Amino acid sequence: MSPVSLLVLCALLPCCLCQGPDPFSWLYGARGQAMAALQADRSGGDCPEECDCPPSFPVAMYCDGRGLTAMPAIPQRIKYLYLQHNHISAVPDSAMVNASSLVWLMLHHNQIRSDAIGKKAFLKLATLDRLYLQHNNLSSVPSGLPRSLRDLRLNHNAIHKITAADFEGMDNLTVLYLHENTISEMSSSLKDLVSLTLLDISGNKLSQIPEPLPAHLHQLYLESNAIHSVPEGFLGGFSQLQYVRMSHNLLTDKGIPPNTFNVSGLVELDLSFNRLERIPIVSSTLQHLYLQANSIKEFTLGSFCSVVDVSNFSKLRTLRLDGNEISRQDIPTLSSQCLRQASEINV
Numbered sequence: 001m002s003p004v005s006l007l008v009l010c011a012l013l014p015c016c017l018c019q020g021p022d023p024f025s026w027l028y029g030a031r032g033q034a035m036a037a038l039q040a041d042r043s044g045g046d047c048p049e050e051c052d053c054p055p056s057f058p059v060a061m062y063c064d065g066r067g068l069t070a071m072p073a074i075p076q077r078i079k080y081l082y083l084q085h086n087h088i089s090a091v092p093d094s095a096m097v098n099a100s101s102l103v104w105l106m107l108h109h110n111q112i113r114s115d116a117i118g119k120k121a122f123l124k125l126a127t128l129d130r131l132y133l134q135h136n137n138l139s140s141v142p143s144g145l146p147r148s149l150r151d152l153r154l155n156h157n158a159i160h161k162i163t164a165a166d167f168e169g170m171d172n173l174t175v176l177y178l179h180e181n182t183i184s185e186m187s188s189s190l191k192d193l194v195s196l197t198l199l200d201i202s203g204n205k206l207s208q209i210p211e212p213l214p215a216h217l218h219q220l221y222l223e224s225n226a227i228h229s230v231p232e233g234f235l236g237g238f239s240q241l242q243y244v245r246m247s248h249n250l251l252t253d254k255g256i257p258p259n260t261f262n263v264s265g266l267v268e269l270d271l272s273f274n275r276l277e278r279i280p281i282v283s284s285t286l287q288h289l290y291l292q293a294n295s296i297k298e299f300t301l302g303s304f305c306s307v308v309d310v311s312n313f314s315k316l317r318t319l320r321l322d323g324n325e326i327s328r329q330d331i332p333t334l335s336s337q338c339l340r341q342a343s344e345i346n347v
Contacts, residue, residue, distance in 0.1 A: 048072040064106070071095040079103045084132070086110050093118030100124045105131050108153065112136040122146050133157070134177065141166040153177040155200070162186045167193055179203045179221065186210040201225075202245070209234065217241050223270065224248040229255030235263045245270040247290065253278050261286075272320065279303040279321075284314050292346065293323035299330045299347075305338035313340050322346040 047053035051063040051072055059079040063072055068086040076098045088110040095118070096102065102125050112133065121144065122128070128146040131153070138157035145152070147169045159181040166189060167173065175198045176190075183204040188211065190199070196214040199221070206225040213220070218240050228250040234257075235241060242265060251274040261269055261282045268288040271280070276294040281303050299321070304314040316339055328347045339345065 046073075046075040046077075053078075059101075074099040074102075076101060082106045083110070084108045088112060089137075090116035091118060091121045092116075093120040093123075095121055097124060101127065103127055103129045107136070108132040109135040112138065114138045114140045114142060117142045119143055145170070147171070149173055150195075151175040154181070156180045158182055160184060162189045164189045171195060174198065176200070188212060190214055197240070212237070215239060219243040221245045222249070226250055228252065230257065230260050232257045232260075234260055235266070238265075241265065242267040244268070247272040247274070249274055251276060253280075256280055282316075284312070287315055288318040289316060290318075290320045291324070292320045296321060296324040296326060299326055299332060299335070301332050301335055301338055308334055308338045314338055314342075316342050318342070318344050320344075320346045 045053070047061065048063070050066050050068060051061050053061050053075075057080075059077060060082070061074065061078045061080070062082045063086070064082045065085040068083070068088055071083070071088060071091060074081060074096055078099060079101050081099070081102055081104065084106045086109075088107065089112060091107070091112060105125070105128060113136075122142070123144060125146045126148060128148055130151040131145070131149055133142070134153045134155045134157070136157055138154065138159055140159055141154065141162065143165075145167075149170060150172050152170075152173060152175070155177040156179075159178065160183060162178070162183060162185070164187065167176075171194055173193050174195050176193070176196060177200045179200045180203040183201065183206065186201070186206070190196070190210060191212045191214065193214045195216065197216060197218040199213070199217055199219070201210070202221045202223040202225065204225055206222070206227055208229065209222065209227060209231060211231060215237055217238055220241060220243065223245045224247070226249065227246065230251070235244070244266065245268075247270045251271065253276055256276075259281055261280050264283050264285050266283055266286050268290075269282065269286060270290040271294070272290045273293045276291065277297055279291060279296060279298075279300050282289060284305065301308075304316060305312065319339065319342055324347075326347060331345070331347065
């Protein structure tokens with residue numbers, strides 16, 4: 001544009017647009033520079049065109065929800081890779097050969113099959129901390145998973161069996177999600193996971209509780225299986241277990257040995273939607289007990305307090321007994337002393 005034309009344009013525009021701060025300075029200011037750098041990085045750098053590699057976070061690559069059907073090329077510098085919500089069906093051996101720096105790998109909500117994962121696909125990922133593979137088409141646990149993993153999510157797949165080799169050497173694993181699969185057999189495949197604190201194997205086809213389980217579990221979720229009994233001394237080997245959920249199973253009174261749940265340390269116990277006819281004996285330190293939708297016919301105060309006096313009472317805060325064969329009239333008078341800390345009793 002010639003100087004004369006520029007003068008004419010300024011004469012026609014309001015003064016605020018020809019004097020003072022340039023209203024279009026964002027195009028070439030700090031924000032504009034970032035946008036320009038992003039565009040340059042996406043097209044001319046090492047970032048794949050279908051992904052975003054923000055200059056403000058150069059170790060992350062965002063490829064989520066892009067309609068991808070194959071793994072993109074991954075630069076060596078990338079530590080955090082987001083590939084969820086795509087249509088990826090395979091992870092070949094070559095997919096992550098340069099991705100040795102990965103710490104997080106998000107592959108959930110894709111169409112990945114077990115037989116389409118290369119046996120050496122994860123070989124270079126020696127520092128991988130989190131691997132999310134939930135909501136895929138896996139029929140088995142992928143082989144060769146990194147031993148560095150701390151958080152592994154395999155839920156909502158079609159895994160039907162867990163073997164001892166699946167998690168061998170995973171001494172760092174603390175969180176394992178296996179819920180909503182079709183697992184019917186686990187044997188002793190989890191016993192050596194010495195750091196595991198959360199295990200979710202709900203929504204499977206287990207007929208019994210897997211034994212042995214890692215000793216340092218803090219949360220154990222077993223609901224929505226076909227478990228009909230609990231092993232003798234089931235909770236005795238845990239030193240830190242606080243949350244146990246076994247709702248929606250086939251538990252009966254006969255299948256629960258005496259004092260199974262009378263262990264200190266337990267904070268929450270969920271036995272709802274089973275076939276119990278009696279309230280099991282629980283520890284006086286238990287705080288939340290869920291027994292709704294069973295066939296309980298009697299409110300047995302001795303299940304909570306063996307002795308009732310000033311210093312001996314239950315620490316129970318929540319008790320749910322609704323959906324059973326008892327009513328509020330069946331609650332003994334002394335329950336107000338035994339369950340003095342209960343803020344909610346549903347009958």
